[in-house]
Amino acid sequence: MPKVSELFFKTAIVFLILGIAAGLQMAISGDHSAFPAHAHINLLGWVTSAIFGGYYALNPQKAARRIAMIHYWLYTAGVVIMLPALYVMLQGNPAIEPVVAGGSLIVAAAVLIFAFVVFSPETARSVSGVPSPSR
Numbered sequence: 172m173p174k175v176s177e178l179f180f181k182t183a184i185v186f187l188i189l190g191i192a193a194g195l196q197m198a199i200s201g202d203h204s205a206f207p208a209h210a211h212i213n214l215l216g217w218v219t220s221a222i223f224g225g226y227y228a229l230n231p232q233k234a235a236r237r238i239a240m241i242h243y244w245l246y247t248a249g250v251v252i253m254l255p256a257l258y259v260m261l262q263g264n265p266a267i268e269p270v271v272a273g274g275s276l277i278v279a280a281a282v283l284i285f286a287f288v289v290f291s292p293e294t295a296r297s298v299s300g301v302p303s304p305s306r
């Protein structure tokens with residue numbers, strides 16, 4: 172598996188554990204006020220990271236590019252900034268909203284990088300229809 176896929180999957184499972192912990196905490200306490208943070212930890216942190224990892228595993232040539240690692244670090248940094256701040260904000264601390272906004276913009280920028288990776292050709296050979304060799 173390409174390194175970037177491995178990193179995305181390791182990060183994803185950490186977020187799933189945190190997301191489930193937040194879900195259990197809500198369910199046990201009966202206080203569901205932080206449910207948007209729980210939902211985003213699971214969907215941005217677990218589901219989306221795992222999809223990125225799967226995409227790079229299926230496209231090892233793209234995974235080998237420097238931009239794939241830039242995508243990983245930017246996306247993960249954005250999620251790590253955004254989600255704890257979102258959780259704190261939902262606990263009644265509106266002053267932290269600019270941090271949530273900053274993290275969100277970083278996540279959005281990383282998704283645009285991924286869009287660039289997806290739409291860019293794999294290699295000159297694959298563009299002409301000849302499958303690229305996989306690793």
Ligand code: HEM
Pocket residue numbers: 190191194195197198203206209210213214217218
């Ligand atoms: C043990 C695991 C989990 C527990 C105990 C749990 C618990 C909860 C609870 C208590 C809520 C609040 C419901 C409400 O107030 O309306 C919630 C909402 C939500 N959860 Fe989870 N959850 C778990 C796993 C997951 C996973 C794995 C995902 C996604 C991959 C997920 C996605 C969501 C979403 C999207 C919402 C918001 C639903 C809405 O808008 O009403 N949850 N969860």
